Ligand code: ARG
């Protein structure tokens with residue numbers, strides 16, 4: 117019996133070759149053999165090497181949370197349209213609307229500098245676990261352990277940065293069982309080279325987001341500029357295109373089902389080793405609550421965005437962000453539900469404990485750990501709910517969020533006025549909205565305030581609410597409409613004209629604004645949650661991390677025959693799998709690729725999300741696909757594969773067995789959004805923009821074929 121259970125555990129725990137996000141510098145040690153077995157043709161050193169140029173030198177963090185890849189020896193980089201979105205929007209005006217019309221520089225002089233945008237390469241990765249843990253004694257209190265670890269990390273980072281122009285950061289892996297140092301090179305002069313119009317880049321809009329089949333040309337092109345010494349430099353017209361150590365060759369030979377693929381990028385966050393208690397909380401409480409709250413917000417925004425172009429522009433980015441996570445949580449919740457994830461986790465935990473039967477001490481230890489999980493999550497559920505009502509309901513109202521930020525501004529100002537050390541200038545600059553409001557409309561926000569307060573009062577018990585908010589609620593006899601009207605009619609913070617006057621001489625006049633009605637609400641909310649909810653939430657989250665750390669160690673030590681990849685944490689990873697379709701549900705099988713035919717089909721439905729410019733349809737009629745057509749004369753737009761990816765992998769290079777670029781990763785399928793918590797090779801797929809579609813858009817649609825001359829194209 118024991119033996120049988122143990123076997124079962126082994127079988128169920130062994131990662132299928134398609135699951136995993138592997139650290140590149142460990143590919144050799146961990147699963148490179150399996151990569152080879154699955155068809156990869158190059159060496160591990162070609163993926164990652166410190167001494168020689170390797171693929172890692174062509175993969176970079178784009179901005180805050182995406183991936184990009186170098187595709188020419190003149191620093192040309194490729195990423196998603198939705199990753200370039202905020203930079204493109206930042207360069208756009210109503211007269212020159214690059215989102216709507218697209219933009220392609222026809223010469224270097226026309227490449228547009230993007231303020232604040234950075235591109236980050238990894239110079240080297242080092243295991244610093246021993247150094248981080250060096251003087252951390254078992255006898256230390258949690259606090260002592262914490263501060264020692266923090267100090268060690270700071271030291272390691274400082275040392276890595278001294279005497280060079282690099283940046284550095286240390287991240288925990290396996291919940292703090294290991295630590296790695298990342299030495300990076302950050303480029304700051306990044307220019308927009310080209311972007312298709314939104315109607316191509318975001319074709320399908322929210323309707324198609326997180327869904328297969330896809331047809332959007334979700335790409336944009338940028339160029340890295342460096343100083344004459346090829347090192348990072350602030351923007352200057354003296355700067356020159358960066359000469360990279362490595363750039364990806366591009367294959368237009370295409371791919372077929374079963375072909376090896378790999379994705380090299382910066383996945384943001386996964387939680388594959390959660391306990392059943394965590395998955396239960398996620399699927400039964402967190403996901404549904406957050407989805408419900410966002411739905412209210414999205415409906416209001418959608419309604420208002422329809423009324424005018426200026427409102428649409430104002431909220432388009434915000435809307436996309438809110439909608440993106442909303443839809444993902446919805447898919448995740450359904451997927452986990454459908455695959456009976458909670459019970460699978462329970463069974464796994466049971467099997468894990470049973471497998472330790474010959475070591476009663478250990479069995480006892482881990483069974484106690486499970487009880488700890490249960491206890492902690494029971495406590496945490498309440499706090500998590502309160503926190504979600506704070507961040508997804510109250511802070512969903514810009515007026516509340518914005519005024520809440522001013523609590524710190526006022527307190528720093530007071531320090532300044534008392535002649536004390538202070539951070540006033542900094543926090544003021546960070547908290548002060550750009551005027552006139554760029555991404556905020558007073559009347560839309562008023563509606564949000566009404567709806568969110570109503571939900572809030574209906575669902576959050578009085579004991580958990582900020583007393584001041586409660587007193588207002590009573591004063592208005594529960595009429596949130598009247599209450600919101602009072603706030604929005606009288607506040608200076610949410611009104612373009614009044615805010616302009618307020619900020620003109622803020623330091624001198626500040627004290628009178630501390631009585632601003634909306635500010636009083638923002639401050640009450642901020643203070644209440646900072647004091648009553650956030651510290652306890654953080655405390656329990658830390659405890660959970662500690663438990664996860666133990667659990668993770670247990671799994672790694674005792675579940676043999678499986679190589680545990682670390683959860684995604686925004687660091688460089690390799691995922692590999694193969695090009696393949698999937699069975700979505702009874703009788704529904706998805707093919708692995710899409711073509712421009714499908715784009716035209718969707719367009720003909722007349723739905724707004726599927727609008728394209730006439731030019732696309734004209735080119736389609738001519739079937740002028742040139743060398744980008746497949747064997748059937750069709751232009752392939754996207755394909756799916758079983759690479760384990762997540763948010764942050766957007767823009768990642770998708771490579772074939774020879775390491776040639778065949779596409780850009782941009783999404784996952786609906787059924788597969790659960791892969792952040794539980795990967796299933798049968799239906800979890802990443803969605804890749806076929807590079808032939810990208811090149812066709814650059815060359816034939818935009819007439820910027822000159823850019824292809826600097827690429828290495830494999831025909
Ligand atoms: N789902 C993709 C990702 O997570 C694309 C998001 C942007 N597109 C959108 N329609 N909101 O980032």
Ligand code: GLU
Pocket residue numbers: 182761762763764765766767782783784
């Ligand atoms: N669109 C996502 C991103 O921005 C990638 C899709 C996913 O979450 O896998 O990174």
